[in-house]
Amino acid sequence: MRILMLNYHAKSGGASVAMNRIAEGLEEAGMTVKIASLNGTTTRSVGLPGAVARRIRLSRRMESLVLRLGGVTGAADRSFNLWRTGIGDWVRNLDFDVVHLHWICRGMVSWQDLSEIGKPLVWTFHDGWAIGDGRFYPFSEMDAYSIPSDRAQLLRMASRRFARRRARCLEKVKPVVVTPSKWLASEVERFGRFKEAARCIHNPLDRFWDASRAVKEAVSTRRWVVGASGFDVDPRKGGFLLLQAIRKMQAEGRFPEDVQLALFGGGGVDTRGLPNGIRWLGSLSHEQIRNVFEESELFICPSLIDNFPNMIAEAQSCGCPVLATPVGGVPEMVERGASGELSLSASAESIEAAMLQWESEWRFQYRKNAVKAFAKKRYDVAESVRLHQEAYEMAGRDGRA
Missing domain, CATH: 3.40.50.2000 (Glycogen Phosphorylase B;)
Structure with a gap:
C-alpha cells in the first residue's frame, strides 16, 4: 500500500513528529510512505509543484492579514484556509492508495482542495481545528484568551465562511477520522461536524x-x-x-x-x-x-x-x-x-x-x-501501525474520497 501524508511542516512541531514516527513504523511494516509539506524536507518528501507552493504561501499571507486586522497578535491561535491552492488537483493525479492528512492549516489545504483530492482519506486531528470555528483549541478552557469582541467582527465573518465551506466539503468527503486521544475523539462526537465516530490511535514513540x-x-x-x-x-x-x-x-x-x-x-x-x-x-x-x-x-x-x-x-x-x-x-x-x-x-x-x-x-x-x-x-509503535493499517483499509474499502 502506498500512503501520501500531508502536513504543513516536514519535521518541526508536534504533529510532524507524530507523523514521522507513524511513517517510520509503517515503512518497517512494508508500506511505502511519502510526505508532502510546505516547510522543510525529509528523506520521505515529495516536492510540491512550484505553482501550488506559491498559492499556499499567498494564502498564508492573506490569512495573516485577516488575523492581524482581527486583533490576533503573538502566537496565532486559529487558521481559516479560505483560499483554494490547487493541492487537491495535484494529489489526485499522484499514484497513492490513501492520503493521510495531518496538520494542514496555515492555508495549506482548503476545504475546497480537500473535496478535490478524490482518493481515500484518513485524517489525524492533532488539535480541534477541523471541528470548531477555526481556532486550534475551540474549547471553553481557552475562552478567556479569545480576541476582545470589539476586534472580533472580521474573525467572526471568517469563521462563518470557514463553517459554510466545511459543511459543503463534508457533503462530498467522508474521511476516516483518527485522534491521538480518547478525549479528542469524544469532542469530535460532541461537536457533531463529522458523522462517524473518530478512531483513537495513540501517537507512538520511535526507535x-x-x-x-x-x-x-x-x-x-x-x-x-x-x-x-x-x-x-x-x-x-x-x-x-x-x-x-x-x-x-x-x-x-x-x-x-x-x-x-x-x-x-x-x-x-x-x-x-x-x-x-x-x-x-x-x-x-x-x-x-x-x-x-x-x-x-x-x-x-x-x-x-x-x-x-x-x-x-x-x-x-x-x-x-x-x-x-x-x-x-x-x-x-x-x-x-x-x-x-x-x-x-x-x-x-x-x-x-x-x-x-x-x-x-x-x-x-x-x-x-x-x-x-x-x-x-x-506508546507501542507496532500497535499504532496495526490500527493505522485498519484505518487505511477502511478508507479504501468504503471509497472515502
Missing part, C-alpha cells in the same frame, strides 16, 4: 526514544525539568500558572532547597522571583533532551488544554515521571503510581499543591525503569 533501554535509578542532582517553549507567547502552554506557583513557593520558603529547576526550549522566560538555582538550558537537540530527562527526577507539564503532548511520552520513555494538569488527553498519558501524577485542576494553586505533595510523598513511589515500562507499553 530513538527506546523505552527498553535501562537507566540508572538514582539521579546525581534533584532536578525538576520544564519544556518552556512558547511560555512567553502562548497561554495554552500554562507557563504563567507554573511560574506563578513556583514564585509563591519561593516567596514563602517552601520550594525545596535541594531541587534544581531547569527549563529548556525556544522563547524566553522572566526568571525574576524564581529559585536562585534555576538553569535556563535554551534550545536542545533530541539527544540533549533525552539526557536531561534521564537525569531528572520530574517533568512538569502545566498545560491549560492539550491533546496528546509528545513530550510527556518522551519524558516517560526516559524513566522521568510526569506532573501534569488534568486537561484534554493528558490524563490518558498519566497513570498515578505508574507514570506520574495529576494536579486537581489547571490552576496555579493546584499546581503548587501538587508540587508540594510530590516533594512530601509522591516522589518516593517511583522507579525510573518502571516508568519506562509504562511508556513502552502505552
Whole structure:
C-alpha cells in the first residue's frame, strides 16, 4: 500500500513528529510512505509543484492579514484556509492508495482542495481545528484568551465562511477520522461536524526514544525539568500558572532547597522571583533532551488544554515521571503510581499543591525503569501501525474520497 501524508511542516512541531514516527513504523511494516509539506524536507518528501507552493504561501499571507486586522497578535491561535491552492488537483493525479492528512492549516489545504483530492482519506486531528470555528483549541478552557469582541467582527465573518465551506466539503468527503486521544475523539462526537465516530490511535514513540533501554535509578542532582517553549507567547502552554506557583513557593520558603529547576526550549522566560538555582538550558537537540530527562527526577507539564503532548511520552520513555494538569488527553498519558501524577485542576494553586505533595510523598513511589515500562507499553509503535493499517483499509474499502 502506498500512503501520501500531508502536513504543513516536514519535521518541526508536534504533529510532524507524530507523523514521522507513524511513517517510520509503517515503512518497517512494508508500506511505502511519502510526505508532502510546505516547510522543510525529509528523506520521505515529495516536492510540491512550484505553482501550488506559491498559492499556499499567498494564502498564508492573506490569512495573516485577516488575523492581524482581527486583533490576533503573538502566537496565532486559529487558521481559516479560505483560499483554494490547487493541492487537491495535484494529489489526485499522484499514484497513492490513501492520503493521510495531518496538520494542514496555515492555508495549506482548503476545504475546497480537500473535496478535490478524490482518493481515500484518513485524517489525524492533532488539535480541534477541523471541528470548531477555526481556532486550534475551540474549547471553553481557552475562552478567556479569545480576541476582545470589539476586534472580533472580521474573525467572526471568517469563521462563518470557514463553517459554510466545511459543511459543503463534508457533503462530498467522508474521511476516516483518527485522534491521538480518547478525549479528542469524544469532542469530535460532541461537536457533531463529522458523522462517524473518530478512531483513537495513540501517537507512538520511535526507535530513538527506546523505552527498553535501562537507566540508572538514582539521579546525581534533584532536578525538576520544564519544556518552556512558547511560555512567553502562548497561554495554552500554562507557563504563567507554573511560574506563578513556583514564585509563591519561593516567596514563602517552601520550594525545596535541594531541587534544581531547569527549563529548556525556544522563547524566553522572566526568571525574576524564581529559585536562585534555576538553569535556563535554551534550545536542545533530541539527544540533549533525552539526557536531561534521564537525569531528572520530574517533568512538569502545566498545560491549560492539550491533546496528546509528545513530550510527556518522551519524558516517560526516559524513566522521568510526569506532573501534569488534568486537561484534554493528558490524563490518558498519566497513570498515578505508574507514570506520574495529576494536579486537581489547571490552576496555579493546584499546581503548587501538587508540587508540594510530590516533594512530601509522591516522589518516593517511583522507579525510573518502571516508568519506562509504562511508556513502552502505552506508546507501542507496532500497535499504532496495526490500527493505522485498519484505518487505511477502511478508507479504501468504503471509497472515502
